[in-house]
Amino acid sequence: MSKKDAAVELRNITKTFGSVVANENVNLEIYKGEILALLGENGSGKTTLMNMLSGIYFPDSGEISIDGEPVVIKNPRDAFRLGIGMVHQHFKLIDVLTATENIILGLDGKLNIKEATAKIREICDKYGFEVDPNQKIYDMSVSQKQTVEIVKVLFRGAEILILDEPTAVLTPQETEKLFKVLRAMRDDGKAIVIITHKMHEVESLSDRVAVLRHGEYIGDMETKETNAQEMTNMMVGHAVTLNIERPEPVDPKPRIVVKNLTVKNEEGIVKLDDVSFTANSGEILGIAGISGCGQKELLEAIAGLQKAETGSIEYIRSDGSVESLIGKDPLEIADMGVTLSFVPEDRLGMGLVGNMDLADNMMLRSFRRGKSMFTDRKAPAKLAKSVVEELDVVTPNISTPVRRLSGGNVQKILVGREISSSPKVLLTAYAVRGLDINSSYTIYDLINRQKKKGVAVVFVGEDLDVLLQISDRILVLCGGKVSGIVDGRTADKNQVGLMMTKVGGEKNE
Amino acid sequence: MIDLVTFIPRAIGQGIPLLYGCTGEILTEKSGNLNLGIPGVMYVGAISGVIGSFLYENSVGAGNPLNGFLAIMIPMVCSLIGSLIMGLIYCFLTVTLRANQNVTGLAMTTFGVGFGNFFGGSLIKLSGADVPSVALTRTSNFFSVSLPFAKNLGWFGKIFLSYGFLAYLGIVVALIAGYMLKHTRVGLHLRAVGEGPSTADAAGISVSKYKYVATCIGCMIAGLGGLYYVMDYACGVWSNDAFGDRGWLAIALVIFTIWSPNIAIFASILFGGLYIVYLYIPSGIDHMELKELYKMIPYVVTLVVLVITSMRDKKENQPPASLGLSYFREER
Numbered sequence: 001m002s003k004k005d006a007a008v009e010l011r012n013i014t015k016t017f018g019s020v021v022a023n024e025n026v027n028l029e030i031y032k033g034e035i036l037a038l039l040g041e042n043g044s045g046k047t048t049l050m051n052m053l054s055g056i057y058f059p060d061s062g063e064i065s066i067d068g069e070p071v072v073i074k075n076p077r078d079a080f081r082l083g084i085g086m087v088h089q090h091f092k093l094i095d096v097l098t099a100t101e102n103i104i105l106g107l108d109g110k111l112n113i114k115e116a117t118a119k120i121r122e123i124c125d126k127y128g129f130e131v132d133p134n135q136k137i138y139d140m141s142v143s144q145k146q147t148v149e150i151v152k153v154l155f156r157g158a159e160i161l162i163l164d165e166p167t168a169v170l171t172p173q174e175t176e177k178l179f180k181v182l183r184a185m186r187d188d189g190k191a192i193v194i195i196t197h198k199m200h201e202v203e204s205l206s207d208r209v210a211v212l213r214h215g216e217y218i219g220d221m222e223t224k225e226t227n228a229q230e231m232t233n234m235m236v237g238h239a240v241t242l243n244i245e246r247p248e249p250v251d252p253k254p255r256i257v258v259k260n261l262t263v264k265n266e267e268g269i270v271k272l273d274d275v276s277f278t279a280n281s282g283e284i285l286g287i288a289g290i291s292g293c294g295q296k297e298l299l300e301a302i303a304g305l306q307k308a309e310t311g312s313i314e315y316i317r318s319d320g321s322v323e324s325l326i327g328k329d330p331l332e333i334a335d336m337g338v339t340l341s342f343v344p345e346d347r348l349g350m351g352l353v354g355n356m357d358l359a360d361n362m363m364l365r366s367f368r369r370g371k372s373m374f375t376d377r378k379a380p381a382k383l384a385k386s387v388v389e390e391l392d393v394v395t396p397n398i399s400t401p402v403r404r405l406s407g408g409n410v411q412k413i414l415v416g417r418e419i420s421s422s423p424k425v426l427l428t429a430y431a432v433r434g435l436d437i438n439s440s441y442t443i444y445d446l447i448n449r450q451k452k453k454g455v456a457v458v459f460v461g462e463d464l465d466v467l468l469q470i471s472d473r474i475l476v477l478c479g480g481k482v483s484g485i486v487d488g489r490t491a492d493k494n495q496v497g498l499m500m501t502k503v504g505g506e507k508n509e
Numbered sequence: 510m511i512d513l514v515t516f517i518p519r520a521i522g523q524g525i526p527l528l529y530g531c532t533g534e535i536l537t538e539k540s541g542n543l544n545l546g547i548p549g550v551m552y553v554g555a556i557s558g559v560i561g562s563f564l565y566e567n568s569v570g571a572g573n574p575l576n577g578f579l580a581i582m583i584p585m586v587c588s589l590i591g592s593l594i595m596g597l598i599y600c601f602l603t604v605t606l607r608a609n610q611n612v613t614g615l616a617m618t619t620f621g622v623g624f625g626n627f628f629g630g631s632l633i634k635l636s637g638a639d640v641p642s643v644a645l646t647r648t649s650n651f652f653s654v655s656l657p658f659a660k661n662l663g664w665f666g667k668i669f670l671s672y673g674f675l676a677y678l679g680i681v682v683a684l685i686a687g688y689m690l691k692h693t694r695v696g697l698h699l700r701a702v703g704e705g706p707s708t709a710d711a712a713g714i715s716v717s718k719y720k721y722v723a724t725c726i727g728c729m730i731a732g733l734g735g736l737y738y739v740m741d742y743a744c745g746v747w748s749n750d751a752f753g754d755r756g757w758l759a760i761a762l763v764i765f766t767i768w769s770p771n772i773a774i775f776a777s778i779l780f781g782g783l784y785i786v787y788l789y790i791p792s793g794i795d796h797m798e799l800k801e802l803y804k805m806i807p808y809v810v811t812l813v814v815l816v817i818t819s820m821r822d823k824k825e826n827q828p829p830a831s832l833g834l835s836y837f838r839e840e841r
Contacts, residue, residue: 056711056838077713092708094701096824105701106712111694138824 007191013062022048037206042408045215054086055079085153089164095138199228252280255456261311271297286471294480341423354403358384387416408439524781529734530759537727541703543833545614548756549621554732556625557591558584562648592732596725607835642748649745675737687770703829706836761811
């Protein structure tokens with residue numbers, strides 16, 4: 001290995017938010033011409049650490065050196081001047097402005113859109129980006145927005161590039177394209193830091209990994225010399241098993257029967273077209289499909305949040321009596337005694353109220369209970385406490401607003417609340433999106449426990465490997481149509497992948 | 510029918526205070542601050558100018574002529590300082606202390622109106638007049654000087670050239686604000702601060718600085734609207750509560766103009782016309798109480814525009830995305 005030049009050195013960096021320690025005495029080097037993967041569980045302080053490099057936060061103590069020179073980064077402007085650029089997990093773009101306007105935002109000098117546009121085209125040609133500089137951000141797809149973010153960083157002449165979970169929202173093809181660009185930039189001599197939870201990405205992209213745990217620096221190693229198991233153990237601090245168990249379904253009986261369901265969205269576009277399936281008790285029904293193929297509408301239709309055009313949704317009780325769920329709102333469904341839990345895709349939009357604390361969020365499910373006009377606050381507080389304990393939620397206390405927690409912890413609270421009502425049906429959409437590997441396995445485990453209790457689980461997922469490991473049966477959606485239902489134990493990844501892109505998949509039987 | 514040559518100048522006279530208030534509030538809102546204190550700011554702008562000119566007139570004495578330059582500059586500077594202080598209070602509370610903008614704004618309006626009426630009442634007592642008003646006719650004469658040849662140009666002069674300098678200044682300020690927002694880097698940054706402060710912050714723009722400066726300049730512009738109303742439109746006569754609800758109308762105008770100072774120029778004149786159109790309905794008809802309905806027109810029009818812009822749902826016509834929210838960098 002040739003001698004490496006440290007582009008950035010962090011020495012004893014500490015940062016606290018109130019009583020929460022986000023980073024404690026972190027030491028880290030970032031080298032030129034290298035891709036460093038920064039690993040850690042949710043809330044282990046990866047993003048906070050990188051935010052201190054990009055000038056968003058200011059460290060409480062510690063020292064940062066760039067190219068060997070000690071520097072003080074007080075604000076993002078200082079960071080740009082030092083050649084540090086960060087692509088944030090939640091894009092920092094203004095919707096109503098064009099790509100060019102967003103890229104030149106914050107720079108000095110006379111406003112010259114034409115000149116800037118020309119320079120942007122030049123950068124795009126160099127690295128092979130496809131961006132229309134005059135397009136408004138709100139017209140762009142997620143991957144286009146991300147491209148704009150990267151161009152923005154390059155436009156400022158960044159030598160040190162930080163990407164915070166860049167692939168969370170990309171399709172596999174888009175991810176591959178991004179990685180190609182990142183490798184090209186590495187070969188160009190730039191220092192690159194990538195924060196990600198996906199182990200196979202770490203293995204295929206990075207040269208070195210550094211691990212944080214509970215805000216502390218644990219260590220680093222060459223990617224070639226390690227593996228997913230070792231990295232995960234380092235992140236979690238003890239050995240974990242990376243297997244998803246799949247217990248045999250116990251006495252499966254039809255619980256939800258959907259027949260010929262057709263749903264249109266607000267613009268009148270057909271999102272679900274003639275969908276029929278059965279979800280059995282004690283079984284996990286996986287839903288696969290490219291995102292936006294009707295998964296959201298399907299779950300919402302069952303939960304009573306989405307109006308159906310035609311078709312029927314029936315709930316079959318344990319004693320065999322049948323209730324129709326169609327045309328009923330969630331309250332009416334609950335009044336019928338149908339216990340249905342829904343973990344929506346949009347956690348802080350539909351699932352929880354960000355500004356309310358843990359206990360109050362628990363109460364969202366139970367506030368109607370009780371005879372007196374006053375709400376019962378004790379039970380939700382107790383529930384919140386037990387969820388925090390059982391699921392290892394990292395939070396200062398149960399009176400912290402939910403939005404202050406990291407994504408994984410928010411998800412644990414939501415899932416914890418939903419399963420606490422001991423449902424008969426559990427609907428989950430992208431239950432592990434944005435979660436670190438350990439939290440993900442905790443969630444899988446929780447879902448499996450529900451299955452063993454005889455709950456009918458509908459599990460919408462994006463990671464095919466996981467779907468194939470956890471589901472008993474997999475329903476594949478393609479453009480709102482049922483492409484097929486396959487057995488999770490015998491199905492093959494390629495077959496499901498083909499069915500996702502073409503109704504029925506390849507006919508090879 | 511309505512006599513346009515007399516109606517239009519009156520509509521413009523009514524419109525100019527609205528234009529100042531509206532331009533000021535647009536700049537403020539573009540920074541993400543919803544300043545509902547504008548009606549109060551306009552009161553303070555007006556009374557500050559009145560106090561300045563009252564003291565100057567008294568110090569010169571009744572018989573002696575006023576110095577034209579000082580007669581204009583003293584009320585102007587007093588008015589600007591008064592409304593600047595209002596802007597600074599608002600910013601300190603909402604930007605530095607991150608207080609709720611709506612509550613702060615409403616408090617500022619209550620305070621501003623009370624401030625105006627208190628000092629207005631005091632001045633009325635001091636001047637010992639028989640009527641409940643202070644007349645600063647001598648100062649007003651300087652403010653309402655129109656171009657000398659305007660009288661010789663018939664209807665053209667009457668409609669376009671018969672106003673005091675503050676009316677033209679109002680239009681120039683609106684044009685400058687419109688150009689600044691659209692074509693300069695400062696304008697781009699200001700819009701970014703109002704749309705996404707965390708984005709602007711990450712791009713190296715000082716959010717607090719932009720909020721402070723935009724809000725304070727906005728308040729100063731709005732304050733001039735109050736000054737114009739007293740010194741030019743009302744011929745230098747201050748009486749308590751005479752300014753009425755024009756400040757609220759200015760805020761309604763911001764929505765009507767979909768945050769564009771250029772549209773504000775025409776919209777404010779239109780609103781000015783709608784504001785006084787009830788004076789021009791034929792008198793002597795049976796139901797004079799219907800007049801009150803005409804006074805509603807500006808507000809009804811604003812509601813209609815709100816409905817239309819919401820229905821069309823064009824992103825550019827929506828309010829700044831973080832309007833009314835305070836920003837704290839380390840908030841998660």
